[in-house]
Amino acid sequence: MIVAVVAPVLIGLLYAVVSSLIREPHRRRFNAVMVAGAGAAYLSGGGLGGWEFLFTAAVTYCAYRGLESWTFIGVGWLLHTAWDVVHHLKGNPIVPFAHDSSLGCAICDPVIALWCLRGGPSLTDLIRSRRGPLNPSPGGAT
Template structure:
């Protein structure tokens, strides 16, 4: 459950983001990852190091306003920072010790979706149902 739930959260995130049309979906996701990059600022445990990491993620997210690749990269940078916090024992949510690890599992799921261009998963499922099926094996 420790790893399955965050994967499901990442998939649900992608489905919910699919409700937004482009280019709003890409831009909204750039803002979301910039916010995620600042999540540790209020007590992340690495003192002044929280600022340059936040600045880096914010810059990459800014580049994501026009590029899904940069949004995916920003999610992976956040994943790396989640892992650093997890191994230091300073989780993103102090009341849930495994929260940084959960975030580190969830974020790459979102990053993979971003690297695919942030497609509407709803449209993919809907279009798959409309496609004519190819003839099965052994069909004449």
Template sequence: MNYLSPILVGVLYALLMSLIREPHRRRFNAVMVAGAGAAYLSGGGFGVWEFPATAAITYAAYRGLESWTFIGIAWLMHTAWDLLHHIKGNPIMPFYHESSMACAICDPVIALWCLRGGPSLISLIRGRTARGTARPHTVDH
């Protein structure tokens, strides 16, 4: 399995999300992680246990409507669920056996970005090239 691609997908996700202005970026990401939390519902292989896992991730995503920290936590919860599916359950994409492991590598990259407050990477890059240092950002909790 290629381990670099899922990392790049996580970085690309954060870059694309940087095109959305705050507070819409935070709210959009809360919706995205709620959707990711439901990804295994139609056949993840853990039967009825798929429902409480989805509910827990959805709750964290709901709290994420007002907190980047909760969005990061929800992505880490999804990471744990991905790992369990890779070890014992069904892959997130039935046609790609390693998809749950790839997701488990990608999700923490997104989670780290969220735990840093979901800063605009585009603004950070522009600030670094314009002044030689990154612009400080604020974290809303």
């Protein structure tokens, strides 16, 4: 059970770290496209009928606004989290052959949403700044 929670959290963190390699403003735009794709992920299953189209339209709006706003991208991921929970409870997972895939997605997505709601900061720059400047000379002498 711990792996079922830890793995999605790590996937969300990995997503944020890898996305951090993209420089702004391209990082924000890339993430707007990604949340748009996530918003349409359940369409092929159609487990909730016409509601799937309404949900996709709502996330598409968030993605469009997300082209200029990290907040809308974060809201889009939170909407997707709620949709994941509904699909998990209904027994209509995002990956049809993986029963708990929507649950895993519902754990992963808020990690991404929190990063987006903080403005999608570069985590790679944060890691580099905490490590301090790299000293290329042997023995640490300058």
